[in-house]
Amino acid sequence: MMDTQRPLDALGKSINTNITVFLKDGKEIKGRLKAYDLHMNVALENAKFEEKEYPMIVVRGDNVLYVSL
Amino acid sequence: MMDTQRPLDALGKSINTNITVFLKDGKEIKGRLKAYDLHMNVALENAKFEEKEYPMIVVRGDNVLYVSL
Amino acid sequence: MMDTQRPLDALGKSINTNITVFLKDGKEIKGRLKAYDLHMNVALENAKFEEKEYPMIVVRGDNVLYVSL
Amino acid sequence: MMDTQRPLDALGKSINTNITVFLKDGKEIKGRLKAYDLHMNVALENAKFEEKEYPMIVVRGDNVLYVSL
Amino acid sequence: MMDTQRPLDALGKSINTNITVFLKDGKEIKGRLKAYDLHMNVALENAKFEEKEYPMIVVRGDNVLYVSL
Amino acid sequence: MMDTQRPLDALGKSINTNITVFLKDGKEIKGRLKAYDLHMNVALENAKFEEKEYPMIVVRGDNVLYVSL
Amino acid sequence: MMDTQRPLDALGKSINTNITVFLKDGKEIKGRLKAYDLHMNVALENAKFEEKEYPMIVVRGDNVLYVSL
Numbered sequence: 260m261m262d263t264q265r266p267l268d269a270l271g272k273s274i275n276t277n278i279t280v281f282l283k284d285g286k287e288i289k290g291r292l293k294a295y296d297l298h299m300n301v302a303l304e305n306a307k308f309e310e311k312e313y314p315m316i317v318v319r320g321d322n323v324l325y326v327s328l
Numbered sequence: 329m330m331d332t333q334r335p336l337d338a339l340g341k342s343i344n345t346n347i348t349v350f351l352k353d354g355k356e357i358k359g360r361l362k363a364y365d366l367h368m369n370v371a372l373e374n375a376k377f378e379e380k381e382y383p384m385i386v387v388r389g390d391n392v393l394y395v396s397l
Numbered sequence: 398m399m400d401t402q403r404p405l406d407a408l409g410k411s412i413n414t415n416i417t418v419f420l421k422d423g424k425e426i427k428g429r430l431k432a433y434d435l436h437m438n439v440a441l442e443n444a445k446f447e448e449k450e451y452p453m454i455v456v457r458g459d460n461v462l463y464v465s466l
Numbered sequence: 467m468m469d470t471q472r473p474l475d476a477l478g479k480s481i482n483t484n485i486t487v488f489l490k491d492g493k494e495i496k497g498r499l500k501a502y503d504l505h506m507n508v509a510l511e512n513a514k515f516e517e518k519e520y521p522m523i524v525v526r527g528d529n530v531l532y533v534s535l
Numbered sequence: 536m537m538d539t540q541r542p543l544d545a546l547g548k549s550i551n552t553n554i555t556v557f558l559k560d561g562k563e564i565k566g567r568l569k570a571y572d573l574h575m576n577v578a579l580e581n582a583k584f585e586e587k588e589y590p591m592i593v594v595r596g597d598n599v600l601y602v603s604l
Numbered sequence: 605m606m607d608t609q610r611p612l613d614a615l616g617k618s619i620n621t622n623i624t625v626f627l628k629d630g631k632e633i634k635g636r637l638k639a640y641d642l643h644m645n646v647a648l649e650n651a652k653f654e655e656k657e658y659p660m661i662v663v664r665g666d667n668v669l670y671v672s673l
Numbered sequence: 674m675m676d677t678q679r680p681l682d683a684l685g686k687s688i689n690t691n692i693t694v695f696l697k698d699g700k701e702i703k704g705r706l707k708a709y710d711l712h713m714n715v716a717l718e719n720a721k722f723e724e725k726e727y728p729m730i731v732v733r734g735d736n737v738l739y740v741s742l
Contacts, residue, residue, distance in 0.1 A: 302335035
């Protein structure tokens with residue numbers, strides 16, 4: 260690669276900020292990013308999904324279309 | 329990664345507490361988390377799914393959309 | 398992980414007992430658990446599926462939603 | 467694991483016997499098991515599928531729901 | 536395994552012979568097998584598919600239901 | 605391989621240029637490529653998707669059909 | 674294997690020639706093959722897809738049904 264930066268490094272810069280996870284089925288999950296891994300599994304604090312709120316959720320990465328930071 | 333915490337560590341903190349597993353097909357399984365692994369396979373004690381109760385189930389991780397802790 | 402137990406260990410404790418495998422398509426296979434592996438492939442003795450009985454079947458793990466022990 | 471036997475070992479005991487492979491789409495392939503591997507790829511001799519017969523086929527394991535021995 | 540033969544070895548014995556690749560969607564590709572690998576990727580010479588002919592094609596293994604030798 | 609170049613090297617040459625990511629569902633995401641990896645996960649700056657704009661998104665590679673450079 | 678040739682070697686012989694990539698959804702992408710890898714990711718120069726032309730695209734291998742050389 261000509262660039263030493265990896266795409267998931269962008270997630271690392273967003274730890275403890277609010278992000279939006281766009282799922283493959285068109286839905287969105289919002290929350291404060293607490294942790295992620297290389298599969299794009301993400302732990303979100305104070306998450307909102309379909310008008311419900313959750314103190315902490317872990318989203319399985321294979322459901323993700325993209326993450327907006 | 330800028331954060332040393334991994335997203336599945338959040339599951340580790342919830343061992344022996346009641347969690348809800350939201351499946352990709354929109355259904356939910358509730359139960360007491362006994363164990364998990366990196367695929368998000370989870371062992372749940374006293375699990376409830378579709379109005380039935382089970383002493384112990386093991387959910388295959390690839391069915392999971394997200395887990396609420 | 399904060400817990401040394403792995404979710405599939407629960408299957409190990411159920412060797413030679415009757416279990417129910419719930420498939421992703423909503424169907425169920427019952428039988429006596431003889432062996433399993435980390436993919437949740439399971440060998441079932443005296444298995445029952447869709448009103449038929451089989452002396453021994455091997456179910457491929459990727460069809461599994463959850464296993465009830 | 468508490469049991470040293472692996473689920474696919476059951477296939478090893480059925481080499482050169484007639485087995486039935488049940489596919490995820492509900493169809494069945496019958497034949498004499500000549501070889502298998504850990505993906506549940508199977509080589510079947512004198513195979514029958516949808517009213518046709520084949521001297522030798524190799525079924526890709528990811529199509530398999532379960533194998534009856 | 537109780538048998539030292541692997542299922543894909545059957546493909547090795549069919550190099551330079553005409554085979555039929557049955558796809559998951561029910562279609563068939565015929566051709567002279569030139570090479571294969573463990574994913575069941577196959578290179579076929581003088582291949583026929585849907586009434587067209589091709590001098591050489593490479594089929595991606597994950598589309599394969601079974602191969603008839 | 606007869607060629608030392610890898611297909612994803614083409615992405616490396618496009619860092620900091622505008623690219624279009626064509627998704628499997630027929631939609632398009634445009635943006636300035638900041639980083640990519642071998643799974644075709646891509647980080648896009650000033651991304652546009654379905655008439656919305658995002659300062660930075662990370663697209664999960666398994667949604668990608670192709671990338672136009 | 675009885676044959677030392679691997680199926681993707683056929684792609685290596687087609688570098689800098691025009692090929693056609695047939696996708697799983699029935700569509701075709703044509704272009705000059707510049708690079709490929711073991712996942713059948715391919716970089717195509719002067720690519721044509723659905724009546725549009727692109728100077729360079731990278732197709733993700735998991736969309737491919739077969740490649741005609």
